[in-house]
Amino acid sequence: MKRTTSGGGRRRPALHLVLVLALPAAFAAGVGQADWRVPFARGEQARREGDLETYASSMSAAVEAMPGGLLNRPFAQYHAARANALLGRRSEATRYLRMAWDEGIESLMISWADHDPAFDALRDDGAFRGLMALASATDLVVEPLAGSTYRITGAGANLVASVGPDGALLVDTGYGTALEPIRRALRSVGAEAVDVLVLTHAHEDHVGSAAGLGDHAVIVAHGATAKAMGEPSVFIEGVELPPKPASARPDIELLGDTVLRFNGEDVWIHPVPAHTEGDLAAYFASSAVLHLGDAYLGANPMMFPGTADPDRFLDDLDRFLDRLDPGAIVVGGHDPPTDLSAVRLQIAETRACMDAVRGAVEGGKTAEQIVEATEGRFPAPWVGFFYRLFTQPGPGR
Numbered sequence: 001m002k003r004t005t006s007g008g009g010r011r012r013p014a015l016h017l018v019l020v021l022a023l024p025a026a027f028a029a030g031v032g033q034a035d036w037r038v039p040f041a042r043g044e045q046a047r048r049e050g051d052l053e054t055y056a057s058s059m060s061a062a063v064e065a066m067p068g069g070l071l072n073r074p075f076a077q078y079h080a081a082r083a084n085a086l087l088g089r090r091s092e093a094t095r096y097l098r099m100a101w102d103e104g105i106e107s108l109m110i111s112w113a114d115h116d117p118a119f120d121a122l123r124d125d126g127a128f129r130g131l132m133a134l135a136s137a138t139d140l141v142v143e144p145l146a147g148s149t150y151r152i153t154g155a156g157a158n159l160v161a162s163v164g165p166d167g168a169l170l171v172d173t174g175y176g177t178a179l180e181p182i183r184r185a186l187r188s189v190g191a192e193a194v195d196v197l198v199l200t201h202a203h204e205d206h207v208g209s210a211a212g213l214g215d216h217a218v219i220v221a222h223g224a225t226a227k228a229m230g231e232p233s234v235f236i237e238g239v240e241l242p243p244k245p246a247s248a249r250p251d252i253e254l255l256g257d258t259v260l261r262f263n264g265e266d267v268w269i270h271p272v273p274a275h276t277e278g279d280l281a282a283y284f285a286s287s288a289v290l291h292l293g294d295a296y297l298g299a300n301p302m303m304f305p306g307t308a309d310p311d312r313f314l315d316d317l318d319r320f321l322d323r324l325d326p327g328a329i330v331v332g333g334h335d336p337p338t339d340l341s342a343v344r345l346q347i348a349e350t351r352a353c354m355d356a357v358r359g360a361v362e363g364g365k366t367a368e369q370i371v372e373a374t375e376g377r378f379p380a381p382w383v384g385f386f387y388r389l390f391t392q393p394g395p396g397r
């Protein structure tokens with residue numbers, strides 16, 4: 001059964017802040033002119049101002065400056081395609097989409113062009129239509145992790161599935177275009193349907209196919225995720241998505257720890273409100289596999305906008321990790337699998353960076369002085385992130 005409550009009054013949707021750490025000028029200077037964030041930020045600014053030529057040239061420059069394999073590349077490639085589409089440069093637009101598809105970092109991101117009015121002029125373009133068809137015909141990669149669990153990649157985010165006598169429990173869904181590819185991937189390991197779907201948070205790259213799977217699956221998510229799914233959202237700025245349909249909404253809303261028993265093992269569900277207010281972690285206790293969602297993103301500090309009390313969040317995360325098998329496999333939202341020591345290292349670096357910036361802010365230091373004092377010790381975007389956290393009160397804390 002699905003809840004059918006409406007999303008309530010219309011409000012400005014929250015921006016999707018997964019991967020791009022925008023930089024104040026002082027921190028952009030700190031990372032050097034060759035860094036891709038500088039042209040990327042210039043491109044974003046030009047887009048807001050309606051300066052399409054600068055939007056296009058800056059996003060192209062950001063793509064040029066980015067190292068291969070970087071998670072942010074498809075974002076910049078998508079923007080470069082989008083800017084060129086708005087300028088009527090059809091072949092340049094499809095060239096960037098094709099590049100994002102071929103590099104395979106998050107290939108399905110190109111399917112956004114199907115919903116994005118910026119690409120209206122390309123709807124009848126053969127090359128564009130061919131790319132959109134590729135996106136829906138894609139095959140995901142299924143790899144065994146441990147015990148009953150598999151990691152499924154290519155859907156837009158890391159999915160973890162437990163497959164066994166009770167059926168399939170899936171953590172996250174990827175984009176909406178991933179629906180049929182997910183079904184094919186699960187059939188390849190013997191699962192005919194998803195019986196339980198756990199959502200780590202409400203962002204489109206994690207819940208996009210929930211509506212299609214939710215007709216059969218019982219959906220479990222945090223109450224804050226359920227609330228967010230009832231509201232409009234923006235995944236790529238300029239492309240607003242309506243509230244999720246009833247079939248996508250959680251059947252069971254959690255506000256604290258719980259344990260599900262599925263396929264003969266306990267699955268611990270633990271809130272980790274790091275990246276949004278509603279993040280959940282799922283730990284398959286016998287398989288010793290942890291899905292941390294976007295609470296763990298390799299390139300970012302451990303804690304990202306959404307948590308009210310960063311110190312308490314990190315302490316709670318420590319205690320949670322202490323309860324797990326020391327040899328557990330850790331799957332974050334978008335990176336290759338890793339282990340607990342990598343997560344602990346990231347927590348330690350996050351604490352050190354946070355403490356250094358907090359101390360400097362409390363000591364009255366300026367942004368420029370903090371950049372100088374922390375150079376070589378912490379990535380400039382982390383310093384910028386914590387600087388904003390401690391100097392700008394309000395949402396995001």
Ligand SMILES: [Zn+2]
Nearest residue numbers: 018205294333
């Ligand atoms: Zn994500």
